[in-house]
Amino acid sequence: MHSFWIIFKQAFLTKARTKSFIITTLVVAASFFLLANLSNIIALVDGEEDETDVLHVIDSSGELLPLLQEQLAAAGSPVEAVPAEKTEAELREGITDGSIQAFLELQQEGQLSARYVSESANGMGSAGAVEQAVQSLQTVLAAEQLGLEGAEVAQLFAPVAFEREAVSASSKSEEELNQSRGLVYILILLIYVAVIYYPNMIAMEVANEKSSRVMEILISSVSPVKHMFAKIAGIGTLGILQMAVFGAAGYLAIKTAGTELGGGMSDVFGFSDVKISTFLFAILFFLLGYFLYAVLAALLGSLVSRTEDVQQLMLPMMFLVIIASFIAFSGIAVPEATYVTVASYIPFFAPLVMFLRVGMLEIPLWEPLLSIALMLATIGVLGWIGARVYRGGVLMYGPSQSLKDIRKAIRLGENK
Incomplete structure (x- = not known):
């Protein structure tokens, strides 16, 4: 039995002392701390970018921008919509040199349309929040055209009570x-x-x-x-x-x-x-x-x-x-x-x-x-x-x- 424990100890310590085992253990353990604090890291990065997270809006009517600002505020979005004071060409140049992140053009000719311009079209960053705000704005405008009140709109989009029930006794x-x-x-x-x-x-x-x-x-x-x-x-x-x-x-x-x-x-x-x-x-x-x-x-x-x-x-x-x-x-x-x-x-x-x-x-x-x-x-x-x-x-x-x-x-x- 003594020889068993000698080989047991040798097998255990030989692998435990290898650099690959130690490095693997430390890297995996460190990754847990990184994943656990990922939301804090993202929040920190977002916090640093809050000052520059500005959306320049081209609104020829002058009526859509205030409504968009209301929708962004209601959703708690960090995006700040401001009126564009430059031409579209100047805004595009600003995106290229990094002075601005994106701009949005709003038009209403019967139905609301929007064009979001940014450096990349991958949908990351504030694009998703802006799209949701524009969609909410379209709902508000459509409700006004149909003469619907706020309570009626809320009832129209209320989620259905959907439950799942399994017949199987093991489920x-x-x-x-x-x-x-x-x-x-x-x-x-x-x-x-x-x-x-x-x-x-x-x-x-x-x-x-x-x-x-x-x-x-x-x-x-x-x-x-x-x-x-x-x-x-x-x-x-x-x-x-x-x-x-x-x-x-x-x-x-x-x-x-x-x-x-x-x-x-x-x-x-x-x-x-x-x-x-x-x-x-x-x-x-x-x-x-x-x-x-x-x-x-x-x-x-x-x-x-x-x-x-x-x-x-x-x-x-x-x-x-x-x-x-x-x-x-x-x-x-x-x-x-x-x-x-x-x-x-x-x-x-x-x-x-x-x-x-x-x-x-x-x-x-x-x-x-x-x-x-x-x-x-x-x-x-x-x-x-x-x-x-x-x-x-x-x-x-x-x-x-x-x-x-x-x-x-x-x-x-x-x-x-």
Whole structure:
């Protein structure tokens, strides 16, 4: 057991001390603080530009500009509409040299028409606010022409009371779906990244030890099976630690940004009222998905002698993860689809797809438990096969880029 912990510690510390791991962790953690403060940064930039956010309006009638100013003020827009004191040619020249941002020409010949001129036509900046204000102005003018009063206009544009009700017993309400959809999406993305990144790290580590002939020294003092599971446990612990750092960074970013979890972006992404069971299932499926693919990655990594050959032999595993992610992300819109239900019981797809169903639907407890049991059984079978392949695979050198070498590795391990 002492040798197990030595390899465990070596696998953990070797990767934890690499520059790539440290830089990746710091960059991702810093990005959380950037995203959490993004609204503050945008507000700061907008605040600096408030003084120059002036819209020059060409209004030959002299009657439309005051009405436009009223609509902009009612919408709380930072755009300040002022009468143009220059010709159109001079205004265009001002846009070119950067002295003004945009100008608007208003005309009313039976129906209101507007022409917004700016440096770029991508619709960013104040263009959207101006377009909404002009649209509101058109509504006001049309109401006056039809003789409608303000209350009648408000009644005309009042939103309809539209509710959604699902007949299926497993379906959640629209409010519950909105509360969980964003969180499920983010956690699926994390699980997807984890089951690709960390098992690939194991395969590269094993192949690197074989290429440097360190493996020959290691297996002379510890069994290949113990070596394999120590590697899996060490890098798995590193993955859990890194995910914990990301989670803590995200939480602190939200707290330091002064953002309330009960409103704003948290409502959009569904963090306002999420069951604790969703987080527990996320951790469970993360661990099961990791061990499932980690055993497979160690098995494949033991077959190659050069790190350059790892990616080619890992392609089948990558395809499994990619297919699982496609099913999961497409299933967010239709979690009750038959193909999603079937895929949630396939062990290699279950970490992503069954977690999707748990987060998005009210399914009986036996369904995720059955999926978990199938995953545990698959991990056991893969562990047994992987141990036999690993025992012989670590002794194989030379070109080895085919899955057919698994049989050769098993025979070599049995003769060892």
